[in-house]
Amino acid sequence: MEIQDLLERVENREDFIKFISYLIKDLKQNANEWANTNIEDYLHGIASWVEDMDGLFTDPEEVLAESVDWRFVATILYTGSRYE
Template identity: 35%
Template sequence: MQKTLFELVNEVQDEVTFIAFLSALHKDRQAHADEWQQDSIDSYLEAAADWGQESVDGLIHYEKPDNPWKRCAQIMYMGKIYE
């Protein structure tokens, strides 16, 4: 069974798993563009950066991980859905 993008982002621990996540993120965009809040690279990067800034100290339902690879993957994942 293929893992979801959400499952993959939570499994990121190192460079190899981060790159695997990036590949899955790319495939998700190609296959499910209608599920993305952002329709351009500009809006995607803006959303990712905005969420990253908002969550720099954690959020009510989000505990910032110590692992920088996982944190970067989470920021990129949130660029997909953050408004």
């Protein structure tokens, strides 16, 4: 299964966990396809994409910026740096 296909199927917490696991597997198997293979570059890539995301959607129904719980996303990123 392609990673993009799995991304489009994320609808709940279990799907999200599977997707993260698949990201790890994809990095190990396809690092040459990744633009950001270390944590600093990866986080910069996330920040850059979020900054530009409004211009990346062509379908108004795809605009997610207003419905995202940004504090929750930040909590996920923060706790990933501390939780074992």
